[in-house]
Amino acid sequence: MMKLFRYLRPYRLLIVFVFILVFLQSMSDLYLPTLMADIVNDGIVNGDIPYIWKIGGFMLIFALGGAICSIFASYLSSKVAGGFGKNLRSRVFSHVQHFSLQEFDKLGTASLITRTTNDITQIQQVLTMMLRMMISAPMMCIGGIIMAVSKDAKLSLVIVVVIPVLVGAVAIIATKGLPLFKAMQVKLDKLNRVLRENLTGIRVVRSFNRIEHEQKRFDEANFDLTQTAIKVNKIMAAMMPIMMLVMNFATIAIVYFGGIRISNGHMQVGDLMAFIQYAMQIMFSLVMVSIIFVMVPRAAASAARINEVLAMEPQITDPVQTETIKHERGFxxxxxxxxxxxxxxxxxxxxxxxxxxxxxxxxxxxxxxxxxxxxxxxxxxxxxxxxxxxxxxxxxxxxxxxxxxxxxxxxxxxxxxxxxxxxxxxxxxxxxxxxxxxxxxxxxxxxxxxxxxxxxxxxxxxxxxxxxxxxxxxxxxxxxxxxxxxxxxxxxxxxxxxxxxxxxxxxxxxxxxxxxxxxxxxxxxxxxxxxxxxxxxxxxxxxxxxxxxxxxxxxxxxxxxxxxxxxxxxxxxxx
Incomplete structure (x- = not known):
């Protein structure tokens, strides 16, 4: 898929703006729990109402700034992904125009249509998500860990235990899903081919009373694709419950051990609340990564199919130097x-x-x-x-x-x-x-x-x-x-x-x-x-x-x- 990202060059400046906006949004999200901890520790505990209003105002400003950055980042990332899809479709179409009939015979019309439409759409959707999450997820994870450690280093051991479990679950599910996503695209080609043959040959189908036969062919191709889609979605559906289960157990552990540290005077209530927020941010950043892993395997399969088209060199090419006409016109x-x-x-x-x-x-x-x-x-x-x-x-x-x-x-x-x-x-x-x-x-x-x-x-x-x-x-x-x-x-x-x-x-x-x-x-x-x-x-x-x-x-x-x-x-x- 990385080979296709060279078509993002015209949008380099927009991508930089997206990253800056996502960075600012992430910084805002990371700072809010600390402000909340200050309100609890210094405002509520001491009954300092002006301080509560002051820090609450800061929280409102940071939240509003983060929301604005998020809106503009979404708009620009959609614009980049849309332009990328347009350029890639144009490139594939232009390249296919130079194919000889041998290349068309090898790939097939139905497959070329699917690759130019569905496959590029898959990559476009993943790109939109990656532009948002490529900066956000690592920052929220790393930043959340740093902020959590700053609140209480010993309680951070809970996070150290939880992260490998989540990463392992994501890796196993993604490994099992990738082959199925590749198979889905091939079966989508088959379904597209059957549908195209039926629609273009509808007069022949009806004249020979083969409607039931064509219906059976379509149902078989459709059922095959559906079964594969159900199988891969079952695998991917297991990801979210596993994530939520681990996150809930992590929250229980944090509250339990955090309560002990508060009772021993090693931690304040506001810091525990902030710690829980940072733990959730770390977990959700891993959830975002898992969502990318759900989309990336299918996009990778689609990218491989598009690269196959772009890498295929036409067997019939123009010579470097052309010869001059030697005989009369039309010989x-x-x-x-x-x-x-x-x-x-x-x-x-x-x-x-x-x-x-x-x-x-x-x-x-x-x-x-x-x-x-x-x-x-x-x-x-x-x-x-x-x-x-x-x-x-x-x-x-x-x-x-x-x-x-x-x-x-x-x-x-x-x-x-x-x-x-x-x-x-x-x-x-x-x-x-x-x-x-x-x-x-x-x-x-x-x-x-x-x-x-x-x-x-x-x-x-x-x-x-x-x-x-x-x-x-x-x-x-x-x-x-x-x-x-x-x-x-x-x-x-x-x-x-x-x-x-x-x-x-x-x-x-x-x-x-x-x-x-x-x-x-x-x-x-x-x-x-x-x-x-x-x-x-x-x-x-x-x-x-x-x-x-x-x-x-x-x-x-x-x-x-x-x-x-x-x-x-x-x-x-x-x-």
Whole structure:
């Protein structure tokens, strides 16, 4: 957890003020019992009313000053902890933005969400307490011991006996609680994952009548987390009764032995009252420490999880020096490319070699799992190749900055993704400074203008989370418009026409020809009708190229392509 405290540097001055205020509050609390002892010993015993009023006034002033210091210390500590949480969340989010898909696959989306929210909140809460108690608890303990010894050194032996008992109890309970707190965070990840899957897949859940199954999955994850929480809370709940028991027995011992010393004339009544107060302050300071020990193990587990994210270095990074462009705009080449997913037994694609030039349309077709989407993912460096190289404009993509590379590409993913906001915002996501006219033109080419016009607010119509208020085909067309608005060098369509009807598909491909004359176009598709007019068709089978050529060439030379065509088209249509 100490590693994360470096994010407190902007708040160093505020932290100093908090410590000063807590110090003053603690000094006030420590001095009050002495003033009370003076009132009893010198005022009440002697019947000196003016003295009682005088010392009572001092007590009121010190109590009021301590209260003011406490209020301001609470305010500043909350401000520091809140700022720390904000900065840490921003740092984690910024760091995660640089992760490749391999890091996302390793950690998991649900876990990253929990770490960015719940885990940081745990640390923030503990920090608020620590800022108050880090100075207060040691001062009250040490100061209380000093003041108690000053009142009666021999009676202080009671405290000497009690403190090790309390410290031992706190240590044992904290040791047993730490592993359970770590387990709780892992189980919270699992619960979050189940909940997220259920909410995002609610349509599938309902369509297959799997509501009871999902309820059972959630109940199991929830029960598992609850049982661990109950177990750890049982352990932590034992702390306070133990503390109170020890404190009460300590009070009995102090009163008993203190009474004997008073009767022998070795101690005054006021000093005994002050001694009891100091003993309580010492005990309560240890209670404050125990509360920290309740919170710190869970925060430590959370800190370890956050540090794991921050320590994880993205496998895909920008080179120190980037190479200059060697070829014309939009030139793409694969040179003997092989790629395997982490932990996979066999490569997803192997020995892939081809080139694509501006003004050409290169289509990729093949069966499910043949490596089509994997191949496209290598172009914008979502993953890095294992062997061989991918070149854009004659430069290996690993020798270009990711920002420069991706600025050249208009990528339309297999699963259309929209963001909350307006239609205009979603299309402009591809080009932040796009004019309204550019947005409308992109929508027209993507065949989206017609359905946008039927919506109540047109381009200002709101898109719900995940685009749930538009159909699958509408989402695809908006996703295509988002790529078109940036006018990139290379268009990458990863099965982006699957939800379109044949008429819309045909109109869209016709419109694309006019705007992509100066760009390279790569299309992954399942439909032969979508790819048969491409300049080049690459047929993939089990991650390898089974054939390259145009439609007619492949009909003569490639058995795999002929099988795909015959399964979709009649002889007249395929001719």
């Amino acid at each position: 793409l080449e694969f040179r003997d490319v092989t790629f395997s997913y982490p932990g996979a037994e066999h490569p997803a694609i192997s020995g892939i070699s081809f080139h694509a030039e501006p003004g050409e349309t290169t289509a990729i077709i093949g069966g499910t799992g043949s490596g089509k989407s994997t191949l496209l993912s290598l172009i914008p460096r979502f993953y890095d190749v294992e062997k061989g190289s991918v070149l854009v404009d004659g430069v290996d993509v690993r020798q270009m900055s990711q920002e420069t590379l991706r600025a050249k590409i208009g990528f339309v993913p297999q699963k259309a993704v929209l963001f909350t906001g307006t239609i205009m915002d979603n299309i402009r996501y591809g080009k932040e400074d796009a004019t309204d006219e550019e947005v409308r033109k992109a929508a027209e080419i993507a065949q989206a203008a017609e359905f946008i016009a039927t919506m109540k607010d047109g381009y200002e119509s709101k898109i719900a989370q995940g685009g749930n208020n538009v159909s699958g085909g509408q989402k695809q067309r908006l996703s295509i418009a988002r790529a078109l608005v940036r006018n990139p060098e290379i268009y990458v369509f990863d099965d982006s026409f699957s939800a379109l009807d044949f008429k819309t598909d045909s109109k869209l491909r016709t419109a694309l020809k006019d705007v992509t004359e100066q760009s390279t176009v790569l299309i992954v598709a399942q439909r032969v009708s979508t790819v048969m007019n491409a300049d080049r068709i690459i047929v993939l089978e089990e991650g390898k190229i089974a054939g390259i050529g145009n439609h007619h060439e492949l009909m003569d030379t490639c058995d795999v392509y002929r099988e795909i065509v015959s399964s979709q088209l009649s002889e007249e249509e395929s001719a």
